[in-house]
Amino acid sequence: MGQDVAVHWRRLEALAQEHRNRDPAGYANDLSQALRVGGLTLDWTLQRIDKTVLRALCEFLNAMQAQKRLQQQFAGEKVNTTANQGALHSAMRGTLTASKPFNEEVLEGQQSVMQFAEDVLVGSRCSYCGKPFTDVLHIGIGGSHLGQSFLTDAFSSTRLKIHYLSNSLPNQIENTLAALDPRNTLVIVASKSFSTPETLHNYRRVQTWFAENTSDQGAIACNVVLITSNHERVVHEPGEHFLIPKEVGGRFSIWSAMGLPALLAMGPKRYRAFCEGAFDMDTHVMQGEPSQNAAIMLALLEVWNTNFLRVANRAVLPYCSELRQLPAYLQQLEMESLGKTPQPGNGLPPHHTIPLVWGGEETNAQHAFHQWLHQGTHAFVVDFIALANANRWHLANCLAQREALFYGHLNDDAPQKSLRGGHGSTLILLDSCDAKTVGSLIALYEHKTALLGYLWEVNPFDQEGVEYGKVSATAIYERLELAK
Known part of the structure; x- marks a missing residue:
């Protein structure tokens, strides 16, 4: 050649x-x-x-x-x-690969994320105190953030307010948290490796914020979603876990569970x-x-x-x-x-x-x-x-x-x-x-x-x-x- x-x-x-x-x-x-x-x-x-x-x-x-x-x-x-x-990001939107088991696994995972979003939007999935969620705080950077923020800005149409926290600058963190109430805030932490320093730093600060503002030490388990492809890094972390295939790169991942904040902002019909x-x-x-x-x-x-x-x-x-x-x-x-x-x-x-x-x-x-x-x-x-x-x-x-x-x-x-x-x-x-x-x-x-x-x-x-x-x-x- x-x-x-x-x-x-x-x-x-x-x-x-x-x-x-x-x-x-x-x-x-x-x-x-x-x-x-x-x-x-x-x-x-x-x-x-x-x-x-x-x-x-x-x-x-x-x-x-x-x-x-x-x-x-x-x-x-x-x-x-x-x-x-x-590199299987196209499979996340229904374009089949040559592997039937992988296609079935993807479909099952996508259905779980969609059901979770629908439950949050109708109020059947609630905060630790029984209140419906009114706000979503998304913690992520790069490929875990840019597409989600873009779609939210372009197509937000649901009752939820989506807040994005990417950099680990103290003023940005504190100003964001000051506008939120843990009793009605759903926290989404998105990192393919679950080792990105900015994301982990922000997540630990949010965990502290929950502990300081709630009397229930287990409250965050009801209010947090972790999205990653590194199961070992999150297996002992509280909350809902959604895994994405390791074959889906971060900057190509908006179609996967990583797109959850956009799904919550757009609603299932628009996201589909x-x-x-x-x-x-x-x-x-x-x-x-x-x-x-x-x-x-x-x-x-x-x-x-x-x-x-x-x-x-x-x-x-x-x-x-x-x-x-x-x-x-x-x-x-x-x-x-x-x-x-x-x-x-x-x-x-x-x-x-x-x-x-x-x-x-x-x-x-x-x-x-x-x-x-x-x-x-x-x-x-x-x-x-x-x-x-x-x-x-x-x-x-x-x-x-x-x-x-x-x-x-x-x-x-x-x-x-x-x-x-x-x-x-x-x-x-x-x-x-x-x-x-x-x-x-x-x-x-x-x-x-x-x-x-x-x-x-x-x-x-x-x-x-x-x-x-x-x-x-x-x-x-x-x-x-x-x-x-």
Whole structure:
């Protein structure tokens, strides 16, 4: 495979030489492509790409066997080479693996979580004192927090108030607890390993808070839920326990029991629709031809922009207030999965992986950093996400920004008003910002991320840099404690 891959890579490098300085206006009639998948449309018309480049990218995809490896991932094969295990987050939303016992175990676990949530929402699952829960305190960080917070912010519709505690900063902890009453607060502690320092520190503080504010020493057992894949770490802890499969990574875990706070915020009907949207995207990605496969197209565009047009950052700009936390969610999903240096092999030369992923809610962002986008000196690309039936002003702004960034604006009389253009973008147009469509959107980015791992020869399902950071911080903390 190595020599074949190298040939395709060199072909793409040669094509990039032609495209780096090509007039954006030259693309207008060369490629007009869009894909419709469920409730969303993917439009890459304003990318610096033509049919010749797309054909070469698809040949590279085939040489890397990326689509085949994604199929192996769906089936449950051990694509996470670091842990020697599968990556089975798609099974959490009903996409079956090749293992019938695993599928049955997943279904049973998901039904238990759903029943628990329904009991809390109707008031049959109560606090230690017999009162129904009015508040939920979620303790978790990273993949145990970002997706849940995003969905709660976007779709909260039940009577419960969901509070998120991620950092272990004293002021944040105390201010959060000051607004809560242990008599009607359900505490959810989420950590895949159940060894994350920030999460454990916050949980111990909440345990103390319960002891200080209740006369019942066993009260917390009725009011706490622990979610993890490390059964041994929680076996002696009080409360309800929900286990997730070790094959489900934290940043891919919103579909599992880790999604409990989002389920409580959205309600079962909306949460099921969210999972159904992801299932529909799974089906599309498994069956689509490369040029008609939305996840493959996003992945190939990323490879083209990053490795051949040398673009080092991508902005995610949602023109929809419900999606304002999406940039932070995708930042972790993509940068923690793909922010790695490839090991030599398979004929690929040294190459970059995921660029900086960042962004903000529109149109607020237009008044914050769009000046940098229009007249700054750095190269970038953009993912614009908008609603087809949005407020016309919002949609007009989205389309105008997209065209200006690509085509630019020349003003010979006032050069300071000129915009150089040349910045490619992808438009993802949503029919509506409902739970099902957003489920499809998140699954789309998950599959794009996995495909990029297979194309770049990095494992998208580990995070060794993060793990080392935990060990290093613990060692320094111990030295600081000794120096007191």
